[in-house]
């Protein structure tokens with residue numbers, strides 16, 4: 001069944017759950033503030049007409065007598081007007097304060113909920129998805145795009161509501177005061193709105209381009225920082241600077257173009273607004289001088305006209321920001337709409353200390369170009385399979401398939417553990433039971449202890465030390481000034497390649513899994529340390545089924561069975577002795593490497609190796 005795709009409205013609706021009441025409060029306080037603001041011109045009108053025009057104030061019977069006594073008329077009216085303005089302003093301030101508090105609480109909850117969901121969704125997306133999406137781009141979607149969506153909900157949506165209510169109240173009061181001037185004032189509104197709508201369409205495309213350029217820029221920075229060692233080692237600083245400059249210039253140009261477009265819009269918008277204000281002032285002056293309206297009414301009318309213009313104008317700004325929000329929402333939706341990994345209905349947790357079988361496995365990352373061809377073999381439980389093969393022959397791919405980082409296509413054969421198809425095994429169970437040491441180990445920016453105990457955070461220092469000893473890295477760690485508390489820099493830059501590999505092996509040993517995979521994980525250690533680690537691993541993992549991938553024959557020769565992969569096919573399979581006697585690929589690699597080893601040991605002349 002296809003996965004239901006989340007829409008823009010669905011996205012907002014889903015994350016508003018839990019924070020909607022804060023937004024409702026914000027709307028109520030916003031309405032109260034708007035209504036209070038609309039009262040002020042009325043007070044100005046009454047005050048002006050009673051003070052300058054000599055008209056009786058409707059407030060007289062209510063307040064003047066009981067509160068202010070019989071003070072002289074002008075002073076009394078001024079005091080009344082000032083008092084009321086103060087009172088209304090205080091209430092408006094209180095509404096504004098409560099509005100902002102509600103918005104802050106609502107929007108932070110809303111944003112936290114999006115970020116939590118995005119992060120946990122990304123954790124569940126398939127490995128293949130991560131391989132085809134740039135990290136910088138994903139980070140941008142989780143940070144600045146989420147921020148734009150937050151601003152859309154907490155500011156623009158409410159602003160639309162606020163400006164519409166302000167518009168409604170102003171129009172209602174204006175029409176009840178004077179229909180002809182109101183008609184002149186409103187005649188300009190459709191023009192301003194139409195103009196905003198056209199602008200909105202224009203700007204949406206440019207925001208999309210600017211957002212994509214920002215994603216590319218983040219990716220360049222992220223890649224450069226991650227690969228800082230390579231950049232330095234190959235003196236690629238200038239090349240990287242040029243690459244950054246190219247993206248940065250492109251990004252800046254897009255924003256400059258956007259700036260031009262916005263200035264153009266605001267300039268023309270200002271002109272239309274000025275025309276509207278002039279028209280209202282002219283019509284109002286004519287009517288005031290002819291006596292059709294009082295001076296107070298004229299002033300109040302001008303105030304309402306300004307509160308009418310502001311919402312219409314800011315509607316253009318809000319609409320343009322909304323276009324940006326639409327783009328960001330789509331970018332966030334894109335991630336949420338990608339299908340996460342999931343278990344088949346009825347997925348099981350079978351025992352994993354059983355035989356592993358590959359049966360007619362055919363697979364290619366590109367469906368049209370198979371990389372592995374009809375691979376069939378069985379690894380009896382508790383034995384070790386060594387895999388040898390050229391680079392690119394598909395060794396790591398076999399392991400990706402066993403760990404279900406990639407799923408086999410329906411016609412791509414089967415992989416079973418103890419007879420259970422791995423497609424029917426719970427993913428978390430499968431992976432928990434396969435201890436994997438990858439070709440390029442990744443260490444977290446934590447202490448050595450925390451890295452080794454990553455799968456068992458409660459492990460005692462003694463357990464961690466035992467795992468490190470088996471991986472032959474204990475004495476190296478012990479020599480660090482902070483020992484196991486040494487902080488491993490980002491991606492473990494403070495450790496040597498071989499030390500990183502061995503810390504990664506210790507981490508996997510802590511997993512105590514019935515199946516262990518070492519994907520070329522001893523490549524950065526010398527042959528002697530390699531032998532020591534294997535001996536320690538043999539003693540430690542005698543119960544486990546082990547898959548050992550290596551380019552080094554000496555790493556594999558003690559395996560119970562060795563498989564030679566050639567161009568994605570099994571070329572040879574057997575024990576070390578059987579393959580030597582066969583005189584095929586294995587034999588020639590063995591002879592070649594043995595000669596190389598001899599030469600290397602002669603050259604090194606017995607240089608001391610790092611021991612544990």
Ligand SMILES: Nc1ncnc2c1ncn2[C@@H]1O[C@H](COP(=O)(O)OP(=O)(O)OP(=O)(O)O)[C@@H](O)[C@H]1O
Nearest residue numbers: 131365371389390391392393394395396397398439
């Ligand atoms: N995620 C991927 N997407 C697309 N192609 C891939 C992916 N991973 C590997 N490949 C390609 O598949 C082929 C086999 O890669 P694989 O990593 O399995 O080889 P390998 O035998 O382990 O090589 P090496 O000994 O160099 O590690 C290579 O040509 C590689 O470019």
